[in-house]
Amino acid sequence: MTSVENLAKEWLRIDQDPSTREEISGLLSEGNHSELEVRLKHRITFGTAGLRARMEAGFSRINALTVIQTSQGFASYVLKQVTNAKRRGIVIGFDGRHNSEKFAKLAAAAFAAKGIKVWWLEILVHTPLVPFAISELRAAAGVMITASHNPPQDNGYKVYWENGCQIVSPHDSRITKAILANLEPLSWNDAVEEQSLLVEAVLSQMQEAYFRAIHRAVFVERNQMQPQTEPIRFVYTPLHGVGLPYLTRAVQDLNLSDSMTVVSQQAHPDPDFPTVKFPNPEEKGALDLAIQTADANNIDLVLANDPDADRFSAAIKVSSIWHQLTGNQIGILLASHMLETYTHQQHQEDRLSANTRPSSSTQPPKLVMLASAVSSRMLSAMAHAENFHFVETLTGFKWLGNAAQYLARSGNYDPIFAFEEAIGYMFPTVVADKDGIAAAAIFLRACLRWRADGGHSPWEKLQALYQKYGFFAEENFYVVSPSVEVTDAVFARIRSMGKEEAEVGELVYPKRLGENRIVRWRDLTIGYDSATADRVPELPVQKDVQMLTAELENDVRFTVRASGTEPKVKVYIDAKAEDMDGAERKARVVSGAVRQEWLKGL
Known part of the structure; x- marks a missing residue:
């Protein structure tokens, strides 16, 4: 009896699910050892x-x-x-x-x-x-x-x-x-x-507590409800997932229940996701039905969650053209709203303190916002301009959540928001993980504020933020890798591309990409950062995750990373310029150079 047959026998010994027992039993009787090996080895x-x-x-x-x-x-x-x-x-x-x-x-x-x-x-x-x-x-x-x-x-x-x-x-x-x-x-x-x-x-008990936390996060300002303005009409799709009852309850406090039009074909959970190729709001075509619904009802705003409602996306119609906001754009809009809210709240508390208590030399905890290493640098630029603390973490909300809690426990920082470019947004006062329902509710609250403050749409607010903090453009893509071995070989080749120009004993990372000089290297796989005094990265090193970041002399940063869950090599390009055309042009040029010079063989 072969080893794979022994594995099949072991499976049949302990599995009590009739459907999966039948699968293995059938493969065994067919003598399909190759499939059994894939399934069992x-x-x-x-x-x-x-x-x-x-x-x-x-x-x-x-x-x-x-x-x-x-x-x-x-x-x-x-x-x-x-x-x-x-x-x-x-x-x-x-x-x-x-x-x-x-x-x-x-x-x-x-x-x-x-x-x-x-x-x-x-x-x-x-x-x-x-x-x-x-x-x-x-x-x-x-x-x-x-x-x-x-x-x-x-x-x-x-x-x-x-x-x-x-x-x-x-x-x-x-x-x-x-x-x-x-x-x-x-x-x-x-x-x-x-x-x-x-x-x-405990479902009912937890839901009530959760919506109280959402309410507190949406209405942070003391004694202040939403501005009195014309309701914002929007289309919502949960993409055949679980989000509808949660968003329905969350928007009740905003008095927007009558303003929400739901995509009927995608309103209720359906595990086959029949109307979309991939049930991910980021994927091309995923919001087509929502946009069609919006056009049919003369609505200019679409909101979406993924099927388990931990991610959030939005699309806006501007002069008859639909723009689906990127995760970075939504992140910076939410960050701006959270900063304005926090500042307003602090001013209220300062006035209250001045009127009711003696002055104190104790400083309040410093405001902090976080983003992952593959997200836009625009939040860092905002932090520098507005004098709040910015923290960068490794990719994933496991890092963002734990970092936010660590900062809060120190007593010196007040973390209020974190985001990642893959349409994930965290509000630590609600939950220490990405939350698409909280993000949607707070985004709507922000829309009401922007309209009341100056009649601005989210798109107009975004353009104002670019004018204030700089124009940032992204060019993110991925290529499929046939195997882990091929992926590792690609990264090994990148790390050796500068060997002809290297001095004896130097690391041999390439010194240029296309026409631009590389001014900083960070390798979180082997643990090297050319920008630190001891050449050790400030972020944790993960030897089992391929991840390289380079900064170019023309104000472009990009990261090449092997996905931990899919057979993909992902590239994240972040370019800054004096206008959006210039930023987008830089990002496209770097994207082409990375594909041509670094990702050959994929």
């Missing part, structure tokens, strides 16, 4: 975002068995690492994808089998409600069953730590070891939420 990798994979039988896929095994390992790890974990419990939520509820119930059974309290969110929820509930309940951890905006055949198992943030290393590798030590299923009970005293339904 390599276990699905647990990373800092948890699991995400195609739903089908096999140890390398996501299915009932791998969800149970993952849950048992995660439970074992949480019990060892978190004080009073059994009593504090684990929050579980699920979205509208195929098998999401089933996987959530099996995870609950695994946690209950380990004696851990389960805080159960009973029906479809948006992803941010899980980290919110962890903080609200002071839970030990949380799990959300979702694959966000992946294709219909995928699902995922997203984990959060006791601080309500996504986990960071070394939790992922340690959880992997715990999973391997807990492979024998303890329970296949898919009705545990109805039978176990350890499982407590």
Whole structure:
């Protein structure tokens, strides 16, 4: 008997799901060893975002068995690492994808089998409600069953730590070891939420608390509601996801419920996402139905969430032309609104303090906003001009969330906003992760303010921000890589391209890209930064993630990065100039040079 046949026998021994048993049994009887090897030989990798994979039988896929095994390992790890974990419990939520509820119930059974309290969110929820509930309940951890905006055949198992943030290393590798030590299923009970005293339904309680937090974030200014102005009409699409009931409730406080037109074909959860090629608002064509709906109703603003509603996008019609805002543009608009709101609030508090209390030399915490290393430098430019603190982190909200909490705990900083170019926005007073519902509500609140202040649309406000802080343009793209080995070879070649000009003992990064000299190198894979005194990067080094950043003499910064979840090499180009045409031209030139000089072979 071959090794793959042994793996198939082991699968059939422990799998109690009839559908996946039938898949493996069928492949075994057909003698399809190549497919069995793909499915069984390599276990699905647990990373800092948890699991995400195609739903089908096999140890390398996501299915009932791998969800149970993952849950048992995660439970074992949480019990060892978190004080009073059994009593504090684990929050579980699920979205509208195929098998999401089933996987959530099996995870609950695994946690209950380990004696851990389960805080159960009973029906479809948006992803941010899980980290919110962890903080609200002071839970030990949380799990959300979702694959966000992946294709219909995928699902995922997203984990959060006791601080309500996504986990960071070394939790992922340690959880992997715990999973391997807990492979024998303890329970296949898919009705545990109805039978176990350890499982407590908390959805209504958490939703009410969440919307109170949204209300506080939307109406930060003391004793101030939205300006009295003509309501803003907008079209909304949840892209066949779970966002509609959450946004509907969130906009009630804005008195905009009657102003929202919903894309009827995409209004309700549908795990097949029938009207879009990819259920991601960033993808070309994803907002076509929403724009058609807007045109049919003479509406100039479209808002969208991805299917699990943790991301947010917007499109604006300007002189009959639709412009879908980039993640960076939305980020800078929200940052501007948060700065104006914070400044207004501080002025109110200063006046109150002057009237009611003796003066004090104690300075308030310094305002801070954050963005990831692949996002626009425009937030940094705003921080420099407005004298607030800017922090850059590695890619991903696991870094942004943890960094914001670290700064807040220091007592010296007040983090109020963070964003990433991939249409993700975080408001730490609501949740320590990206939140598409909070982002949509606060964006609408900002629109009302801009209209009241000067009759400005979001597009006009964005142009004013460019005039004030500089014109920034982006040119982001990706190329598909056939394998990890090819990707590693591409990065190795880039790192050696300057060898002919290098002095003995020097690193051999290229010194030019096209016609422009490279003035700074940052390599977060090997740990090198030419701009620091000791040549050590300020950001954490990740030796298992390929990531290079270069700055050019013509005020362009770009990053080349291997995706951690897809077979792609991603390029992020950020160019600054005195006008938008100049910035866009710079970005295009650099994009062409990177493709031609660096990404040959892909």
